[in-house]
Amino acid sequence: MKNHKLKAFCKINLSLRVSKKLSNGYHKIQSFISFGDLYDEIYVSEINKPKDKIIFSGRFKNGISAKSNTVAKVLKFFRQNNMLKNKIFRIKIKKNIPHGSGLGGGSSDAASLINFFNSKMNLKLNNSKIYKLANLVGSDVLCNLVKKNLYLTGKKMKILKLNNKFNILIVFPNIWCSTSRIYSKNRSFSSLNSVSSNVLNNKRRLIRFLQNEHNDLEKIVVTMHPIIGKIIRTISIQKGCYFSRLTGSGSACIGLFSNDKTVSLAKKNIKRKFPNHWCMISKTI
Secondary structure (H helix, E strand, C coil): CCEEEEEEEEEEEEEEEEEEECCCCCEEEEEEEEEEEEEEEEEECCCCCCEEEEEECCCCCCCCCCCCCHHHHHHHHHHHHHCCCCCCCCEEECCCCCCCCCCCCCHHHHHHHHHHHHHHHHCCCCEEEHHHHHHHHCCCCCHHHHHCCCEECCEEEEEEEEEECCEEEEEECCCCCHHHHHHHHHHCCCCCCCCCHHHHHHHHHHHHHHCCCCCCCCCHHHCCCHHHHHHHHHHCCCCCCEEECCCCCCEEEEEEECCCHHHHHHHHHHHHHHHCCEEEEEEEE
């Protein structure tokens, strides 16, 4: 097998409603999800060694567990089920997506590898096995397998028929947020509402709808890290900003903008006000 390069795109929660915890420890959620053109780079090659080698590099490699990361979990599942035909792999991941930011980098890495091995090793995994593997690795992995604009409610995913790209500003305040800790502290629960197809598949109507949505986890994260509230408010007053909020369980903040010009100007203003924070413009894929 030659050296293969994969792209693991970041996940962006444009809204997030969280219901109370289920018996399995997870929460039912409702979220509008897009994927941005920020991605981790994954290089997979077969090696003549006794065991697999996983290497993390890049700006955001720090803080990732060497043994319990999502890539290791995917390989462990394939090994335990004898799916890799005694082949040994070196997997190098250049982390361009901030770790602990709520942008789903680890889940996207796992999803990219599941798709890769399923295709290249001709595993022919059925939906049941893919679902089982995705849930073993992490709750976000399943939607990362799709990598399209999604409306997620409970266990149901609906792919949105949106041809237009979103202009999104992402600001990472160099704060690591533990997803499990944020969910355990959260006391803001919402009902999961039904949304019509007329809203879901029309960009203008969807933006209007999202302007009135929120992220249930934002309040607890802002209480823990007040600087995040300041960033969200600063993004919201920029010209052309439709709305701003926390994405996922944080700590990254996002703003949805009207066009390339307004989002570029907003980035300059944010960098001027918060010079030590990582900031980038992303278009949905």
